[in-house]
Structure formats: structure tokens, C-alpha cells
Amino acid sequence: MNIATQAAQIGLEWDTRTGAVTVPIYQTATFRHPGLGQSTGYDYTRSGNPTRQALEEGIARLEGGARGFAYASGMAAIANLLLLFRKGDHLVVTEDLYGGTYRLFEQVFGQYDLAFTYVDTSDVEAVRAAIRPETRALFVESLTNPLLKVADLPALSALCRERGLLCIVDNTFLTPYLLRPFDHGADITVYSATKYLAGHNDTVSGLVAVKDPQLAERVYFHQNSVGAVLGPQDSWLTIRGMKTLSVRLDRQQENALKIARWLAAHPLVRKVYYPGLESHPGHAILKRDARGFGAMIAFEVTEHPLVEQLLLKTRLISFAESLGGVETLITFPEVQTHADIEPEIRRRLGINNVLLRLSVGIEDGEDLIADLAQAFR
């Protein structure tokens, strides 16, 4: 079944009692037991809640995985995955990683003797060279934040299999609608569902899908033990968002390509990063593996004062953190999303003081271009 169909139907058949076509919001902490040693299948919302479960089954189905898990935020989802590892374990990680993930790895998990090596994961040989005897996993962003580097997932997952590593993919920028990492050999996918999956900038949530049922059991153990679960209301909002995932992304990608081309021709723009442009180094890989190129654009302006000018003068485009919503947002990665990365690393990666990131929404593309044009003037 097409992903658009699956997404539109999440929770549809849940409520057999009333026939309601959306899953009810089960705003309950606990569930009454019919008898000793008997359970309805639900005991306590931390361990399982029907609304959350509909979402978890939804993401598992979209991904083609054994199970899905919903968390209080994207960071909570990633943090829970790191609990799979123990002292002394090592992970190879995408270097231009989301700043919050970097902070979590270095400042929270670093102290528990988990070690991380950051490499350019668009370079398979660089990943191979970083693997050590104690390496347990590769953590890769399929499309990186903010520089939009593309990972060659079939090659990376083959390498992981060969060396016995888990292949964990943060697929936030692409979503299963555009790319299904399990089809290309990955073991676990993780999402800040706050972004494209929920898609309305109105809920903070994280999702994980696991391909293998046994590995999924271990992930469940931590979800239940640590309890960083997503509430029923937010689970329902995320489901509601996912139903329009395909139409939103279709429009967002269309707009993004128009804007990227327009930016590339603008005299005050020095560089445009968008994988939908044929000149982008990852273009061919996404063309082969994915249904599209997403709706995130990064670009460099010719001089720093233009940064503030654009951030403040755009009217339709909001200056705000986050991405993936129906509204177009503009951010300044150096001081917003990637502030926790050391300045030297940031500079080396290309996250500099003239780099801006656009999350393209579903407004009319011409209006967005007109807004950018007036802000540049």
C-alpha cells in the first residue's frame, strides 16, 4: 500500500465500538483490570496507551518495521536509543549533526563513557576509517542539518552489517514518505516528529521505528522504564498531522525547488545547499533512493549584515527555531540550532555567520519568493 494511503488511515479502524474514524484520545493514566492476573492489554499509560499505540503502530507501518515508539520529544527519542549502549561503547556519528543531538551525546552521555567520533557520513570511506573494535553503531542523519549532506544508506548499512554495527538513521528531514531507511538496510529510524511528521509546529514529539522484533523489545524496556513517553493529546495531534504528510511534503518540495533556483540566481547569495539542485553532490543518491529531496534549504549570503536584514525583514517567513511545519521558517544555525557545537568545529563544517536555513512551508511559492526579494532589497 502506498505510504500516503497508510498515513491517511492511521487509527481509522481503531474504535470498533463507535465507528469513529479517528482514534479516541485516551486521556487516562491507568486502566481497570478485569481480575487478578488479567489485563485488557493496558495497565498504565506509561507502559501503553491506546492513542499512543495507534501512533506507534502507524509509524511502524509507514516504515515497514516491527514496532514504533513515541516519546516526549525528538531528543527524548534519541536519548532512549542511546540507553541501548553501555560503558566503553563507541558510536560513529554524522559530523554536522543537529546541535541538540551533539549536546546530548557529548554533555549527557559522554560522562557515561560512551564515545563518539564525528565524521562526514556522506563519505562511506570516512565512516569505515572511524570504526573501532568497540564501535557498536552508526548514527547517521539521512539528510544532515543544516548543510543537507546526503548519506548513501545502502552502502552505509552494508558496511554496518559487515562490521556488526547497528545502523541508526535520523530521518527527520525526509520522513518515510520520501525515504524508507529500512528498505535500504537500516535497523532503527528516529524522528523529531515535531517537524514534518506532525507538521504544524504545534506539538513536540519524537518517534522511533525498529525493524527487528527482538531489538524492539529492548527499546520498549527503556521506553517504559525511563518513562519519557508522549502524552495522549500530543499523540493524537501527531497522528492528525501525519494524515496530511504526503500533500504537505509534495507542496513543500515544489516550493523549495523554486526558491532554491531563485536563490541560486540571486547576486547577494553566495552558495545554495539544496539536494534537489542537480549541482548538489548528493542529488544522484536521493534520486536513486528517495521519492524527493525534501524542503530544507541552506544558503550563504554575501555578507553578515544581510543575515539580520533577512531575519527581520521577511514578513511571511517567520524567524523561529524548528522546521518542517506548514509555515515557512528562517533560522540562523550558528546561534540557534547549532550553538552548542564548538565554534571551531562549526567553522570547519561550514556553519558560519552568513549561513541561513529555510524550512519551506506550504504557502504559495511565488509569495515566498516575493517576500525574500523584498527582504534582500
Next chain:
Amino acid sequence: MKFATKLIHNGHACDPATGALSVPICQASTFRQESAEEFGKYDYTRSGNPTREALEDAVAQMENGAHAYAFASGMAAISSALLLFSPGDHIVVCEDVYGGTYRVLTSLFSRLGIASSFVDATDLDALAAAIRPETKALFLETPSNPLMKITDLKGAAELARSRGLLTIVDNTFMTPYLQRPLDLGCDIVLHSGTKFLNGHSDVLCGFAVTKDQTLGKRLRFVQNAFGAVLGPQDSWLVLRGLKTLKVRMEESQKGAGRIAAWLTGQKRVTRVCYPGLADHPGHEVHAAQSAGPGAVLSFTLESYELTRRLLEGSELCAFAVSLGGVETIISYPARMSHAAVPKEEREKKGISDTLVRLSVGLEDPDDLIADLDKALNG
């Protein structure tokens, strides 16, 4: 300002923009910024959300703390607080700690290199004896779950301070209405806000509260970095629940006292654990450090058959996990709250197969007693 008034007028009682008497539910993940140099107070909901903040401020105020942080569940609050510790650190924990806390300590934080010892915290000497050079904190529940054992919080906090340790108290059973551990010298208060604070069995949430600025900053760092935050809708529901905390607690406590007294007179009931009973071990200590015995009690029955009959036969008491709601909940610790504790450990701690825990709700106590009577003796 007295406690009941604080619950209603907590500084967020009125929305300044519209005059609404209830805090708006700010269901936004991100916030539009005005300046590229200086961001506004809110930028991303994981880092700060106005609805969640109103709740955090209210809870901080109730506990006489300075900083409170709201989490996706009680376990998320506990786990986040435990992330303050580093490999090689050791924590002394009261022995009949909640099973979920026992599980994260023994199967998760142990793997991260954080060790814990479980001791009888009713005995300050036993607590002192368990302290090692690498011990960093005491982790206490009083009354404990489910045996309602009492720890002298002032004594424990003094001991901890003299040895350079933090005192962390899970105050879920009492709520700040009945007991304020920060006032007694403890450093961090944790809550499963799912229980009495929210009080309606309809939200999962947790809190960590402290008075200390440095600890507050460290907890905030973990909350934001790990991201196990409470959503805006749930935050609002808990704010709503808090408004009736005092009236709910008082009424439930009254009911619990009546039921405890009644159970004590039942010949098929072999033991009743409730700090409000004059012969409960630690009764005096509890009376000195709190404003009441609370609304949770546990008791043992003469046989497993009778235990089962009660759990399944009671009509008004919902047989379910959790506690602290407006509904009376009857639960079976051996297979529910403490199922994560190995059987041998559990029995050593007194959590036997005939132990039942009752969280008394807002029903009329006469109806509850009649229901229990029918299930036990009928």
C-alpha cells in the same frame, strides 16, 4: 499566603493579555523571534513553554522551592534527576522504593556505572552505615511505597549534609500540602504528578523541584538536553488538577483514616500499614514532619484466596495500578507497582502475596467500607 489560596492564586491565575482566569494552552513547538541578537524568553517548547512554565512555577511555589521542572512521567522526572550523577557514583536508597525506581536504578543506571544500595531508611544508623566514600546522595520515600515506612527527613538531611551528600525525596504520597521536604533540609523533591498532584488519573507527569540555584540549573540542563518534557495540554490539565489539591487531599485523607480504623478491627486482616494509626512505627516522626497521614494505606490478609477475592470482588474500588486519583484504587503491589523487584527481594522487604494497597478517593467512606466489607466478609 496560606496554601489553599496559593493553589488558586499562583501568579499565573490570570492571563495578562486577555484576562482569562485560566492559563492558555500554548500548543506551539516554536516561537517567532523579533531580534537576531537577542532571542525572546521562549524559542522552542522543549526549552520552555508558557503553559508548562506556569505549572512549573506553581509546583515550585507549593514546595517552597525556587525551581521546578515538569517531565513526561514520574519515571522521566526520576530518571532525569538521576542523570545528575556520574559513573562511579553511589546512591543509598530506601529499600521499599517504588518498583519503577528500583528498575531504572538496577537495570539501567547500574549499567551507566551508577551504583545503589537499598537499606531500611527508618533507621538513620543503617543509612549512615551504607554511605561509602563514593556515595553522592540519599534517595528516600516517606511514607514509603507500599509499606508506609517513615524516614526522619530532618535527621536524614542532616546526615547527608554532614557527609556532603544530596538528599532526594520522592514526595508523591504526601504532596506539598502535607509535607515539604525542602523546608526540612532536603535538596531535591521528586513527584509522580500523575498521582495526587494531578489527582484525576487522567495525565502522566512528573516533577523535580529544588531551592538551590546550581542544582536548578543542572536539572534544567538535563530537562532540555534529554527532552523528556511534559506537553502543554497535559501541563494545563495538571494546573487544573492542582486547584483542588487541598480539598481532595483532605477528603481522601479523612476517608483513609476511617477505612484504616475499620480494617484494624477486621479479624481476617492481619496487619494495617497507615501512618495515621497511633501504633504505626514512625507515627510520631511522621506527625512531626508532615501535616497528615495521607490517603494511601496498605494491609495484609489472612490468605491469598481472600486477597484475590477482595481484588476482584470489590465493586467501587477500581482494581488498577496507580494511585492518588478521585477514584479509589485497589492494587496488588506484588504483581503491579513492585513486580520489577525480584520475588525474594520483595518478600524480604515485606511485600508479600497477601499485601493490598488502597488509594482512597473521594467516594463516601461509608460506601467504600460497605464495599470492602462485602468483598471480605460477604
